[in-house]
Amino acid sequence: MIPVTTFQGKQVALFGLGGSGLATAQALVAGGAKVTAWDDNPDSVAKAIAEGVGTGDLRQADWSAFSAFVLSPGVPLTHPKPHWTVDLAHAAGVEIIGDVELFVRERRAHAPDCAFIAITGTNGKSTTTALIAHILKTSGRDTQLGGNIGTAVLTLDPPRSGRFYVVECSSYQIDLAPTINPSAGILLNLTPDHLDRHGTMQNYADIKERLVAGSEVAVVGVDDGFSSLIADRVERAGTKVVRISRHHVLADGLYAEGSRIVQAVSGATSLFVDLDGIQTLRGGHNAQNAAAAIAACLAVGVSLADIVKGLSSFPGLKHRMQPVGRKGQVVFVNDSKATNADAAAPALSSYERIYWIAGGVPKEGGITTLSPFFPKIAKAYLIGEAAPAFAATLGEAVPFEISGTLEQAVAHAAADAAKDEAGPSAVMLSPACASFDQYKNFEVRGDAFVGHVAAIDGVTMLI
Secondary structure (H helix, E strand, O other): OOOOHHHOOOEEEEEOOOHHHHHHHHHHHHOOOEEEEEOOOHHHHHHHHHOOOOEOOOOOOOHHHOOEEEEOOOOOOOOOOOOHHHHHHHHHOOOEEOHHHHHHHHHHHHOOOOEEEEEEOOOOHHHHHHHHHHHHHHOOOEEEEEEOOOOOHHHOOOOOOOEEEEEEOOHHHHHOOOOOOOOEEEEOOOOOOOHHHHOOHHHHHHHHHHHHHOOOEEEEEOOOHHHHHHHHHHHHOOOEEEEEEOOOOOOOEEEEEOOEEEEEEOOEEEEEEEOOOOHHHOOHHHHHHHHHHHHHHHHOOOOHHHHHHHHHOOOOEOOEOEEEEEEOOEEEEEOOOOOOHHHHHHHHHOOOOEEEEEEOEEOOOOOHHHHHHHHHEEEEEEEOOOHHHHHHHHOOOOOEEEEEOHHHHHHHHHHHHHOOOOOOEEEEEOOOEEOOOOOOOHHHHHHHHHHHHHOOOOOEEOO
């Protein structure tokens, strides 16, 4: 835990006592703050009381006594309308911050020289975050991984010299971190997302920009218009900018040529690394993720040799294009995190012959946007509620069966792939659907896939 000493002896209001919210409250208490915490869920309040956190209905509180209001990132700050606690904080002139801001202040107070890499963007955040942490760990560095990737940032070990922090940041977290100042800040890309929470695409982009604007080194993907303009603005303001691209040749920065990552300096180019053969970094999207990781690691002093070593041994992000088993020329890929068509596209683009397991609770639009990848699909195995609709979309373009269950789909796909003489292939779970008709969440679904693969005779497990 990181005790939040910067509010020692001060009164702090907190709303939102889920996993990260409770951890934040405990970190404030550990640092000596006087916390008044609340949640709309009585069970969460009861749990906080049991954990020794002071609670009180913030509707009845004296807001003039609070030095700060800590808001859970999942609670609306601005759109579709501010939460009632936000209105009370504004009326009292109390600053509104989140857990990442508390971390930033602790780092600044106790170990401002320790490396802090922060990652944001619409897509690719988690893979890039995990890849950077892996490179740092394999190079022998004391590495702390957290944030939006699933580990609350204040549950990490306290800042100290020589420690490296790798923190994934959502737009919600950045919106509550006004003084965020990473050693290296990464903005991967921007496409419309979370507009129900931010109102407009421009507001969403402005929030993301804050992370790189406060960085010592800003690593910015320039393949979309919003991010490209952000790179230009941040650079004009005096920040060192490293541009990355998966689609364009750059005069300065890092860009992808197929699986090759090329480094350009004033127009002179050199091959940094070739990702060919690294199964966990297949596809153009992963070339961009790797370029971002390389740039950030260089910025905090990691050597070329250590970076290449880390790239080549990256085990992949669990449930995201994760090779989990192999039998002959067939690789089994767990992409359970692909809960909509856009999320499934990277995996489908990364293999040439696919036995595709898809289905679950369908999202709006179904799989129509995936039609460019249909020629790669040897056969589809459809499960869950979406099976009839997906079958109608595939029509005569792709051979398919309605397997019903994941267990049946894995068994049939493995048997068909084993008989395929056309060359290497992948049996891939990339559902393009939520899991809730058959599984609690995508993690449980992915674990079930791994279990069914492990039960196949002759499969060598890779995890």
